[in-house]
Amino acid sequence: MSSKSKMSLTARAMRAASSENENLSWSGDGEARIIRDQDVTKPAAVKFDHVYKTYKLYKSDKQRLLGTVSRRVDYKVINAVDDLSFTVKRGESLALLGLNGAGKSTALKMITGVCYPTRGRIEVHGRISALLELSAGFDGNLSGRENLEMRCQLWGFTREETQALIPEMHEFSELGDYLDQPIRTYSSGMKARLGFAFASSINPDILVIDEALSVGDKRFRVKCEERVKSIMAEDNLTVLFVTHSPEQAKQFCERGIVLQKGTAVFEGDIEGACDYYDNH
Ligand SMILES: Nc1ncnc2c1ncn2[C@@H]1O[C@H](COP(=O)(O)OP(=O)(O)OP(=O)(O)O)[C@@H](O)[C@H]1O
Numbered sequence: 495m496s497s498k499s500k501m502s503l504t505a506r507a508m509r510a511a512s513s514e515n516e517n518l519s520w521s522g523d524g525e526a527r528i529i530r531d532q533d534v535t536k537p538a539a540v541k542f543d544h545v546y547k548t549y550k551l552y553k554s555d556k557q558r559l560l561g562t563v564s565r566r567v568d569y570k571v572i573n574a575v576d577d578l579s580f581t582v583k584r585g586e587s588l589a590l591l592g593l594n595g596a597g598k599s600t601a602l603k604m605i606t607g608v609c610y611p612t613r614g615r616i617e618v619h620g621r622i623s624a625l626l627e628l629s630a631g632f633d634g635n636l637s638g639r640e641n642l643e644m645r646c647q648l649w650g651f652t653r654e655e656t657q658a659l660i661p662e663m664h665e666f667s668e669l670g671d672y673l674d675q676p677i678r679t680y681s682s683g684m685k686a687r688l689g690f691a692f693a694s695s696i697n698p699d700i701l702v703i704d705e706a707l708s709v710g711d712k713r714f715r716v717k718c719e720e721r722v723k724s725i726m727a728e729d730n731l732t733v734l735f736v737t738h739s740p741e742q743a744k745q746f747c748e749r750g751i752v753l754q755k756g757t758a759v760f761e762g763d764i765e766g767a768c769d770y771y772d773n774h
């Protein structure tokens with residue numbers, strides 16, 4: 495049996511064991527709710543239902559601190575995501591398009607659990623791999639290899655599975671001997687390569703990509719694009735893709751949503767979404 499099929503067996507076993515009690519739901523202030531599970535039989539992989547994400551913008555850090563104890567401190571309200579509803583069907587690839595500040599990254603961060611909605615309901619069914627801030631979360635004092643091992647452990651891979659995965663990640667990252675050097679000695683491009691190598695090697699159910707294909711030098715970028723295409727060819731992989739390039743969106747996605755000020759102003763096939771984005 496190949497290491498990949500062994501891994502998916504373990505992943506399935508983990509899912510079966512966890513599916514009953516891991517209807518992991520989180521309730522925020524009573525108005526927000528996130529439901530996460532690994533149930534890949536659900537037809538929707540991701541669902542947003544009237545989701546809002548509001549930030550309070552204070553004039554300074556001091557004002558922000560005061561704001562936690564007093565209601566009389568002035569602040570501006572920013573609706574990063576403003577009444578957003580959409581569904582991503584399993585196996586679908588969806589592009590989120592929009593100008594700077596439209597709320598694309600905020601939406602993806604809520605899907606991956608980096609931040610929480612202020613209001614509304616989010617459902618995520620399946621294991622997510624995120625190509626977001628690729629170099630975030632590495633421990634600078636540990637080597638690349640140790641960081642990869644740690645991430646694999648967090649993902650629930652066994653020691654054997656981890657040992658089988660690391661050579662593949664090592665080869666893809668092209669880090670050579672640096673894999674055993676502390677991450678603090680890496681350039682930012684090298685960290686991004688390691689992050690990309692991990693996130694693209696772990697066989698997720700849902701792949702979330704936020705402009706990650708613009709990392710590294712040109713040659714490595716092309717290699718990343720090829721890698722994402724090959725992952726996307728896998729059955730039933732659901733993809734959420736953020737890019738400022740309509741060409742890239744058309745290359746990778748079949749459907750698109752255009753966001754403006756946190757709200758969806760267009761939803762439809764990718765050609766229509768790119769036309770709307772280009773002309774508004
Ligand atoms: N932590 C935060 N605190 C305050 N405001 C925030 C925070 N994160 C995001 N915002 C604001 O929310 C809005 C949406 O930001 P977001 O990063 O989601 O945009 P984006 O569509 O990803 O933009 P870009 O194309 O530039 O990446 C912006 O106005 C941004 O300033």
Ligand SMILES: [Mg+2]
Nearest residue numbers: 598599600704
């Ligand atoms: Mg962004």
